Amino acid sequence: MTAIEVVTAYSLALSQGDIPTAFSHFSPEAKWYQPGNHQFSGTKEGLDAISKMLGDMMGATKGTLVINPTGALMNNGNLVSFPTHFTGKIGDRTIDMTGVDLFEVVDGKIVQVWLFSEDQAAEDEFWG
Template sequence: MTAIEIVTAYSIALSKGDIPTAFSHFSPDAKWHQPGKHQFAGTKTGLEAIGKMLGDMMGATQGSLVIEPTGALMSNGNLVSFPVHFSGKIGDKTVDMNGVDLFEVVDKKIVQVWLFSEDQVAEDEFWG
């Protein structure tokens, strides 16, 4: 499988709520770099920490967090760029913006993910 095929398989599983299959595409010691200055920001290492963060984000938004692709995945060697749109609601606060997720794939496993947001200040305010 190519890097794009691996990231695509992860994305499809995640969109179906199939977390075990989604996480099967990650290296056990993967790193997730969540940008910003909010409760979820920082680097999470390992599937347990990444899973807890994603679960806590879904809990905070009462399941309203939606991440959808907005364009073609692009690769440069073992890096895959994934343009996304994300939205969600916490109480009376909403987030609705574009971003880019950058995946690094080594030996057919996702080893790192970096997220980029079009308005990090607004995203920080949303997550608190």
């Protein structure tokens, strides 16, 4: 699979709620760089840490966190840029913004993910 095919397969499985298939596209030693200054910020190393963070985000938003692609995936070698739009709700706080997720794919597996948000301060406030 090409890098774009790997990220597309991950995204499709995630959007269908097929978490085992989604995470089968990650290297067990993958790193996820969550930006900002909030409860989920920082580098998550390994599938257990990544899956716990994503599960905790879904729990915090009571399942309202939705991430959708906003354009074509683009690649440069083993890097894939994934433009996104995400929304969610925690109590009376809401988030509705765009971002870019950048994936590094090596040997058919996602090995690193960096996230970028259009307004990091607003995202920090949302996550608390």
